[in-house]
Amino acid sequence: MQSMLPGAPWLLAHKSMLTVNQPRKMSLYGTDYVMWLDAAGDIHALPNACPHMGAMLSEGWCETQGDRTSAVVCPFHALKFDAAGCTVLPGSNKKTLPQLKPLDLIIQGDFIWSYGGYEPKIPIPTILNEFAAEFEFIGYTADVSVKTKLLPMLLNMHDYNHQNGTHRPMFEIEEVQFQKFVDDGHHSHAHYEMPRKKPGLQDILKNPALLALPQTLSAHLENFFPSLVVLHSQIAIGKAKQCHIFVPESETHTRTYVLMFGEAKHPVFSLLKQNFLNLAKVIVEQDADILGKIYADTPQKIKLDNEVGMDWVRRNFVSFPNVVEPNLSK
Template sequence: MLTGAPWLLAHESMLTVNQPRKVFLYGADYVMWKDASGAVHALPNVCPHMGAMLSEGWCEVQSNGTSNVVCPFHALQFDSDGCTTLPGSGNKTLPQLQPLELIIQGNFIWSYGGCEPKIPIPEILNEFAAQYEFIGFTGDRSVKTDLLTMLLNMHDYNHQNGTHRTLFEIQEVQFKQFIDRGHHSHAYYDMPRTKSKLQDILKNPAILALPKIISAHLENFFPALVIFHGKSPIATIKQCHLFIPESETHTRTYVLMFGKAHSPIVHLLKQNILKLADLVINQDADILGKIYPDTPQKIKLNNEVGMDWVRRNFESFPDVVEPNLSK
């Protein structure tokens, strides 16, 4: 599961103040919560008394404005250090739970899952936050697939006119260029579309913002981030797909969206733009549930260079080895 890579567990907007949330990483689950000051905390999601899930409890606000997570079984409170106070004693215990180390960068909540860092956190999301409006998040779900299969799907540039054909009416994928910079890469390709049907437009008006030929620029930061750089006459969009290895058999994915409006109509389409990205995630999750993962690949299509890039980095992680796959 590529231990030592940084994983973006959440954007702060995904957390409700004083509401526990369960997150999984590397086969373990944690309870994460945000207090009224905006500070974010995470502990192992198991009460050390009798094993109840802390994420099923609630938060109790303290006199200093911070909050403790409360076990739903016996109402034991745990602070951000994993300490509790036993009923009747009034004395604070030593830490009973080891906090998950979080790295907070603005609104981005990263973690190495308690492992030694092997590659750095990409800076590009901080750049987006400074230069673009945050539109929102969407598509947050756990997919029953391993991390490698998920990444291969996201870097399979030939699947656009199959998996996403009905959504975007894509006719073909015209691959143009792949630039390999180790754990960082760029892919460029065009996708001509047929004219959208009226019923599809009525379901999601954001389709109107799509050009007749989608000129795709994907920027990839192995292993956790794929960015679709989109531009149309009405807006520039940065659609950021995130991946987190929850376990050996499940991978979490979600999308953060940033944008810059070139027309006032964009503000009316924000929810539709997020809905469109959610449909993409739905289609990817659906097709991953219809694949026999251990099938030997006897046919190789043109332009599978992105998948080759994933396999090479997966096998050599954290090192970067030749060949360079730029073409």
């Protein structure tokens, strides 16, 4: 269980990812849940297995009750479970005691966090609330479950050398010029530049957002261990905050998705919103693809320059929730 860092906060979803009265499956720490948003705007989550015969409640539907709240309905025998996990058995007009224990959720605006029932060991990052207050929410993308443990997923995201390998087909990055890494315990910043080749016509036709990218990409990653990486981008037509989220679904699967916020400085920025999301989606797809093609338990005999971000992940992973060797800025 320690490999999934119990006691860390995990962002299960942004409210825009839920449709009113439409059940959705979520997984955390090896348990599947059904999550739904009712007409009153409240969000609920119960274990996904019906306590009768184990049917997936997320494959069922929701029925609105008198106060605009709703119950999730099992697709097998149509048993209705309210937000407290109670049901009414056929032939009875009396509600049962809770048969399912609700997942504890922490709702902050449109952000749905959970500690998965464990005692909190580190606080929820506040930066997403700051983005929501300051920038326009562009949308979410690339919501995928990857067959990989949490640690390899985090190492991949903090491997600054993989840009000119894994993401070369998209950006034609020729090298990574690392500048500095600022270490502040569970919070860090990485700054580096990536010169790239000019995109060809076919590349531009596939994704016009490439036209908005400079010849040299300047990356500023702000990291909140273990669940969030923010790419701060600023170009002539606007600012963008690309937020990569990580959730340990189980010992063997990690979910990732992207939330994007922005501030337009030119009308073209607004026209390219979907293209920016598509660009982020391709990046995540490329990362997910390479994670399926590595032997994650292979001993590392070779060390490259600029692996300070990976060292930061390993150190925090081993010492969690404690912080050791802080402020190793480079």
